[in-house]
């Protein structure tokens with residue numbers, strides 16, 4: 223009763239539109255759930271490459287590439303990512319991981335992976351922010367896909383926060399060198415599902431995938447909440 227009273231006085235707001243949510247709604251309101259720009263990449267056939275897979279072509283071998291949503295600036299998706307990354311909305315990341323993970327499992331994709339690995343933050347950034355948004359998403363994926371999850375499989379060895387002023391080529395080389403596999407035995411012989419919150423150029427995921435493959439992972443697939 224107390225909780226009912228609380229929600230009446232202080233209704234929770236939707237992470238995607240900031241509007242008040244109705245009773246029974248959680249994290250994202252029904253209206254936003256309908257209107258979110260889903261990629262539906264899981265519906266593409268196994269032989270047909272989706273636009274994300276094509277992005278890795280000729281760079282690094284990526285088995286599957288999935289993104290739950292399409293990134294659109296100044297809209298619902300940007301608000302979701304902003305809250306997950308800067309406003310402490312850890313449970314939102316987990317919620318999205320659970321939802322996308324069960325959707326992928328419905329299409330039997332959970333059978334394609336052995337381990338979920340998040341893209342790590344540099345330890346200084348992790349200390350400053352207090353959590354890694356990709357861990358939250360990975361946790362939800364691992365739960366709904368019934369796969370183990372190893373948060374510290376990869377390590378970011380350089381802070382890439384100052385690279386915005388560099389040109390694209392420098393940035394690519396820079397990002398390539400910043401990921402290391404901490405415990406190679408934890409990824410050897412495994413089909414890894416590499417998870418991140420957002421994909422822009424794909425350079426970060428590419429660098430992580432290359433590091434995992436070099437350490438002995440059998441194959442790497444990638445999954446993000448949103449992709450530009």
Ligand SMILES: [Zn+2]
Nearest residue numbers: 236239251254
């Ligand atoms: Zn909403």
